[in-house]
Amino acid sequence: MRIKQHPILDFEPKRPILFRYNNQEVIGYEGDTIAAALHAAGIKVLSFSMVEKRPRGFYCAIGNCGSCHMTVNGVPNVKTCLTMLEEGMEVVSMETKVK
Amino acid sequence: MNADVVIIGSGISGASIAYNLALRGLKNIVVIDKSYPTSGSTGRCGAGVRQQWGTKGNCIMAKHSIEFFETAQKTLDYHEDIEFKQEGYLILATTIEEEKEFAENILLQNSLNIPARQLTKEEALAIVPHLNPDAFISATFCPTDGHLNPFKMTDAYYQAAKKQGVLFRFFEEVTAIERYNGKIQAVITQCDRYDTSVVVNAAGGFAREIAEMVGVDLPVYPENHEILVTEPVAKMQGPMVMSFSKNIYCQQVPHGSFLMGRTTPGQPSNHDIGSSWQFLDEMAKTVCDILPKIGELRVIRQWGGSYAVSPDHQPIISSVKQQAGFYLACGFSGHGFMFAPMTGILLSEIMLDLPPTLDVSEYDLDRFTQNQKIVKEKSVV
Numbered sequence: 432m433r434i435k436q437h438p439i440l441d442f443e444p445k446r447p448i449l450f451r452y453n454n455q456e457v458i459g460y461e462g463d464t465i466a467a468a469l470h471a472a473g474i475k476v477l478s479f480s481m482v483e484k485r486p487r488g489f490y491c492a493i494g495n496c497g498s499c500h501m502t503v504n505g506v507p508n509v510k511t512c513l514t515m516l517e518e519g520m521e522v523v524s525m526e527t528k529v530k
Numbered sequence: 531m532n533a534d535v536v537i538i539g540s541g542i543s544g545a546s547i548a549y550n551l552a553l554r555g556l557k558n559i560v561v562i563d564k565s566y567p568t569s570g571s572t573g574r575c576g577a578g579v580r581q582q583w584g585t586k587g588n589c590i591m592a593k594h595s596i597e598f599f600e601t602a603q604k605t606l607d608y609h610e611d612i613e614f615k616q617e618g619y620l621i622l623a624t625t626i627e628e629e630k631e632f633a634e635n636i637l638l639q640n641s642l643n644i645p646a647r648q649l650t651k652e653e654a655l656a657i658v659p660h661l662n663p664d665a666f667i668s669a670t671f672c673p674t675d676g677h678l679n680p681f682k683m684t685d686a687y688y689q690a691a692k693k694q695g696v697l698f699r700f701f702e703e704v705t706a707i708e709r710y711n712g713k714i715q716a717v718i719t720q721c722d723r724y725d726t727s728v729v730v731n732a733a734g735g736f737a738r739e740i741a742e743m744v745g746v747d748l749p750v751y752p753e754n755h756e757i758l759v760t761e762p763v764a765k766m767q768g769p770m771v772m773s774f775s776k777n778i779y780c781q782q783v784p785h786g787s788f789l790m791g792r793t794t795p796g797q798p799s800n801h802d803i804g805s806s807w808q809f810l811d812e813m814a815k816t817v818c819d820i821l822p823k824i825g826e827l828r829v830i831r832q833w834g835g836s837y838a839v840s841p842d843h844q845p846i847i848s849s850v851k852q853q854a855g856f857y858l859a860c861g862f863s864g865h866g867f868m869f870a871p872m873t874g875i876l877l878s879e880i881m882l883d884l885p886p887t888l889d890v891s892e893y894d895l896d897r898f899t900q901n902q903k904i905v906k907e908k909s910v911v
Contacts, residue, residue: 481762481785500761508761508828 433460433471450520465511465522466492466499477501477511478525501525533697533724534558535881536717538704538740539732541572542680543859543866545687546874547730549606552694554878559696560724562717564703564736568684571734572867574803574835576757576791578770578781579868580619580675581644584635584909587892588844588865589642591872594888598871599678607693608686613784616676617768620649620658621909622666622820624775632670635909639672646672658767660823666773677770677781680867687874707743714744714855728855730877735801735836737860744853749898750846750861751799752836755791756809760827762786771821772911778816779911780824788824790817793911799839805832837864842904845869847876847893857881858895864910 445460459468476486490498494513502523503509540563581592623629639646654669708716717724735752770781780790818825840861850856
């Protein structure tokens, strides 16, 4: 979900950025963090709890909680809520990586 | 209330002793702890178990204990996996002297059927590829060493002991041990009185204070040793990597985190179990030297715990000549967890006058009072 129309604020159209999430193509916009782009694209599960493997979503959004840790371009445990989106990023949820 | 035996301390040693005494038919056993099981050194330990030691006694203790861990879940009829992983210990030699010392250790270990061997640098790198090849000259490796979950292992003993009728009292602190005519009469806590003539001191970092209650001067001193743990990553390291000269042990635990510790030199003897930035700083430098890739990981948290250090870094599993009915299982110097299965067996044999599984004279308290030359265990971090 993105706010496109707002009663008092104007949103300039931004440059779309193409990236991949778990082998599917996703579009975000310039100025998004990875987690924000995923959330806006409807991908709300970012990681899984360690023991019970329960889904974890966008939580603290300031890099403290670890809920949004994902593997980005092969680097594990990236705080996607703080990392700016770049063209062609490979984002993988860590469930497939950590057992 | 009455008790045939009171065990002070419900860490892994106390739990193992309780289980082994009950197994050998002793009734009316009470275990008292001033906190909860594993709240002391057991729950704070690195939880590695190894057989690569420099003294015969430690080698045998470790070998028998590991054999127990291999089948512990079944033996103790525990409902969960104790997470015993046997992927070995890789111990790095960083100097020629150390390499020579390790060669002697390996001869000793092999003579006791411990499958340890010396490795060249290339062989070590094949086992742990992310080692810094410039940080060491050779290594030793024992594939049956490993790592297990200290909470689950202690719980397994605790549950098994309870099934045998052992009574556990938590959050009760022993305040005094009453004696009359040189005999132990009772153990006093802040909430109860236990009439007994037999007391086992398995109080870990507080063993010295407990011994003082019966006038025994125990040469066991608590020392804070710190550990840190990183965020989890996909499995990249099988064995525990250890170096005595570089002062580090570092292991990837089953859920992916790296757990590492070192000794802070010049640590005062007290009950401090805090965390320091000095440890974090030195630990990070040491691990980045030996295992540089781990430097990319973030640290999640740190903790400290007491090593109960004896003069020769070897356990005290012993009766006490000057105080009948007083038994010791302490002074493990950081290795009480890995020896616990044998601790329970050996002390229960001493207490019940059964033929000993192993020669335990090496662990007698008297070794410190007889002015004999102490053989110090050098293979310690």
